[in-house]
Amino acid sequence: MAAIIFDLDGTLVDSVPDIHAAVTLMLADHQASPMDMSQVRSFIGNGVPALISKVMEARDEDPADAKRHAQLEATFMRHYTAAPAKLSQLFPGVRKALLKLQGAGHAMALCTNKPIIPARAMLASFELENLLPLVIGGDSLPVRKPDPAPLHAAARAMGADPVLYIGDSEVDAEAAERAAIPLMLFTQGYRKSPIAALTHSATFDHFDELPRLISRFADR
Known part of the structure; x- marks a missing residue:
């Protein structure tokens, strides 16, 4: 897994x-x-x-x-x-995809540049805290993404292999490349650059696609 x-x-x-x-x-x-x-x-x-x-x-x-x-x-x-989640919304299919990935036995974690208190509050607001029990926030370490240290910290804490990173932006692409962790790029997020300009292993437009992509990767 x-x-x-x-x-x-x-x-x-x-x-x-x-x-x-x-x-x-x-x-x-x-x-x-x-x-x-x-x-x-x-x-x-x-x-x-x-x-x-x-x-x-x-x-x-x-x-x-x-x-x-x-x-x-x-x-x-x-x-x-x-009020970190009063107006925010999950992207379509997120909860279903996370539940499917949890059911398949994958370890999951969150690595965000958002400070850890509002990050955890946001997960709780969307009832995702049990699906993403490990959180590395923007104030968890002395550095933030795109420094690779936060991704490495999350990977070490989970202790599983292979490791995948799911992100949407230039910051995520640089962090993943520097950490030598494959990136699956969500194309509907806050990216400013063309997809081709970002280093990635796969792209997806909707979270319904993600479990299948991860299953293919994990089976390699």
Whole structure:
């Protein structure tokens, strides 16, 4: 059986609405006008500190201003942790696919750049915590994806082989390549680059396809 590591935002969950809502409240608290959802979506993938830096850059603020960055990040986290899954939705077929993979005996884990508290809260909101008991968050280690260390930590903790990573973005593709772990790329997430530009072993458009893909890989 395989050890399967999943990304969260843009892979299992469409979390843009809640992240956008928290950014909107953060900006309002600091007397700034809101940003549109598509712009906030383009900032997602490298964790909360990077998100805040990109918001600051978009508003002609210096992200190297540590005091201002810390204030904005604290405000964002206060709003986001209060409701990390109020507006978010699982991508179609996620629950069914995870149940099928669990039933087939595969070990599963989550590796996300989202801080671990809202990541676990999101899993609980969608009743996925028993399907993904191991969580490596963006604050679990000193580094985040695309550094390979979070993927390696998840793989070691599961202790199974072969290992697969399921993700949706440039960050996921780079992390998987650096970790020497095959990537199955979900094409409906937050990717900005053409599929051909990302290193991957397989692609899928809907989670109904995933159990079959993994079964083929595990049987090799």
